[in-house]
Each structure stands twice: as structure tokens, then as C-alpha cells.
Amino acid sequence: MNTQKIIQAGKIAKQVREFIEPLIKKDMPLLDIAKKIEDKIKELGGEPAFPTNLSINNIAAHYTPSHDDKTLAHGLLKVDFGVHVDGWVADTAFSIDLENNEENKKLIQASKDALDNAIKLIKDNYSQGHSGENSVQKGGALKPTTSEIGKTIQETIESAGFSPVINLSGHEIKQYELHAGLTIPNMDNKKNILLKEGLYAIEPFTTTGNGKVHDGSPSGIYMLVDEKTPRSQTAREVLNFIIEKYSTLPFCSRWIVKELGIKSLFGLKQLEDNGNLHNFPQLVEIQGSKVAQTEHTILIEKGEVIVTTE
Ligand code: MN
Ligand code: MN
Numbered sequence: 393m394n395t396q397k398i399i400q401a402g403k404i405a406k407q408v409r410e411f412i413e414p415l416i417k418k419d420m421p422l423l424d425i426a427k428k429i430e431d432k433i434k435e436l437g438g439e440p441a442f443p444t445n446l447s448i449n450n451i452a453a454h455y456t457p458s459h460d461d462k463t464l465a466h467g468l469l470k471v472d473f474g475v476h477v478d479g480w481v482a483d484t485a486f487s488i489d490l491e492n493n494e495e496n497k498k499l500i501q502a503s504k505d506a507l508d509n510a511i512k513l514i515k516d517n518y519s520q521g522h523s524g525e526n527s528v529q530k531g532g533a534l535k536p537t538t539s540e541i542g543k544t545i546q547e548t549i550e551s552a553g554f555s556p557v558i559n560l561s562g563h564e565i566k567q568y569e570l571h572a573g574l575t576i577p578n579m580d581n582k583k584n585i586l587l588k589e590g591l592y593a594i595e596p597f598t599t600t601g602n603g604k605v606h607d608g609s610p611s612g613i614y615m616l617v618d619e620k621t622p623r624s625q626t627a628r629e630v631l632n633f634i635i636e637k638y639s640t641l642p643f644c645s646r647w648i649v650k651e652l653g654i655k656s657l658f659g660l661k662q663l664e665d666n667g668n669l670h671n672f673p674q675l676v677e678i679q680g681s682k683v684a685q686t687e688h689t690i691l692i693e694k695g696e697v698i699v700t701t702e
Pocket of ligand 1: 484
């Protein structure tokens with residue numbers, strides 16, 4: 393791992409969050425918010441690690457504005473963005489209530505508290521019992537496990553009267569790999585997997601509903617899955633650009649239109665049909681209930697726990 397680049401990406405993410413949070417107002421076009429975030433990331437010396445997710449109310453994740461999007465900010469808005477420096481990612485999210493709604497505020501607070509408690513649990517375990525490169529010995533057992541973290545998240549959210557979204561989870565991060573290796577659940581999944589040293593995103597999702605999301609419409613957020621050569625020249629040009637510019641990190645149709653023009657949308661469609669790209673679905677709460685999210689990235693290295701995006 394490149395500690396210096398991981399820390400740098402985290403610092404940029406923190407600055408961007410502090411820059412954008414006070415600027416977001418009801419009825420601001422989502423396109424403007426995404427542009428401000430992504431421009432600021434570049435201005436500070438990073439690159440967007442994935443398209444800015446601006447998901448409203450019952451859409452839990454994977455809504456990014458299209459190039460001609462007309463949606464205005466409203467409701468309970470989740471702002472989830474990433475920064476990378478040479479493929480080392482900082483992944484962070486916050487939620488805003490744009491309706492002055494008490495339930496929204498409580499739902500957001502519960503996701504914040506769940507994240508705080510999860511981070512506290514990890515820090516406590518590491519500071520009290522670190523016993524080697526990769527493990528923590530405490531009372532004879534290796535801790536913390538990912539299920540204990542999930543249990544803390546679940547209990548915090550349930551004690552506030554809400555449910556965690558159990559089929560969304562935090563994740564390990566590797567270079568140019570946003571979702572790698574370990575999963576950090578938002579519930580006690582009873583899997584006693586030790587949280588080893590590494591880079592992780594923790595992201596509790598809270599909901600007033602039952603606690604599950606399903607796949608919605610295609611999001612226009614893509615990821616390269618196969619480099620096989622497509623037949624059309626347009627598609628080949630778009631593919632080469634994607635390999636060069638984004639590698640294995642997610643990108644979106646809005647970025648492709650901006651860089652290569654509106655005609656490149658045909659190339660994108662051909663690449664999808666040819667099996668080169670995965671088009672992520674939007675993730676929508678199954679009962680149509682509201683969802684809030686808070687996320688930070690943590691680096692655990694040499695027995696030390698650093699919240700890179702805080
Ligand atoms: Mn995120
Ligand atoms: Mn994440």
C-alpha cells in the first residue's frame with residue numbers, strides 16, 4: 393500500500409466535503425453539484441475515483457446525473473464521492489435533509505452514530521490489543537471481526553428506531569479496485585472474519601423501511617470488465633479511452649460525453665452489448681422507504697487506525 397497517496401486522497405476528500413456541504417441547497421441541479429465536486433477534486437490534485445452518487449430518498453445508491461439530467465436536489469439527499477491518487481482511493485459520503493424534516497434528520501443522525509461507533513470499536517480494539525503485523529489479540533480471541541463491526545452498526549441503528557440496509561455494505565479497497573476482498577456488513581452476519589490491516593470503507597445505511605434494496609434502472613455508471621476488441625471503430629475508440637483514463641475504476645456516460653462527444657454514447661452502448669462493460673443498476677429500497685448513508689475510509693497500518701477522510 394502507498395500510505396502517502398492514501399492519506400493525500402483522504403485529505404482531498406475531506407476538503408471537498410467541507411467545500412460542498414454548505415453549498416448544497418434545495419432545487420440546485422444535481423448536475424451542478426456533481427460538477428462542483430468533481431472539479432474541486434481535480435483542482436486539489438486528485439481524480440474522481442467514481443462518478444459522484446447523488447441519490448434521493450428511496451434510492452440508496454448509484455444515481456449519478458446523466459449529461460442532460462434535469463433533476464433538482466430535494467428530499468433526503470445522499471452525496472457519495474471518491475478521490476483517487478494513482479489508484480489509491482478515498483471513499484466518503486454524507487446525507488443532507490433538504491426538507492427540514494425531523495425524521496430525515498434522525499435517520500441521518502443514526503447513520504452518523506453507527507459509523508462513529510464502528511470506528512470507535514475498531515480503534516479501541518487496535519489500541520488495546522495489537523500484537524503483531526496483522527492481528528489483534530484480546531481475551532484469547534482475534535478482534536475486531538467484521539461481524540462485531542456489523543453488530544455495532546446494527547444495534548446503533550435499531551436503538552434509534554430504524555433498520556440498517558443489510559444488503560449494502562462497506563468494503564476493502566485496493567489500488568484501482570474500489571470493492572476488493574473483505575466486506576464490512578451493516579449487520580451481525582455471524583462471520584468471524586478478523587479485520588486485518590488494510591484500507592476499508594465503512595458505510596452504514598439507515599432506512600425507515602425493512603432494510604433491503606433491490607436493483608432499479610440502469611445507472612449509467614459503468615465499469616470495465618473485459619478488454620476484448622469490439623467490431624465498430626467508434627466502440628474501439630471509446631474502449632481505448634476507458635482503459636487509458638479509468639482503468640478498472642467506475643466511470644459514467646456523462647464523463648464520456650464530456651470527453652468524447654455525444655456520438656460516443658453509441659460506442660458505449662456497443663461496448664455494453666459486447667460484454668466489455670458492466671452498467672450498474674440503481675439500488676432502490678424495496679418498500680420505497682427513505683434511506684440515509686454516512687461513509688468514511690479507514691487505513692489500518694502498523695497497529696494504527698487512521699480515518700483518512702475525516
Ligand atoms: Mn462511497
Ligand atoms: Mn464505499
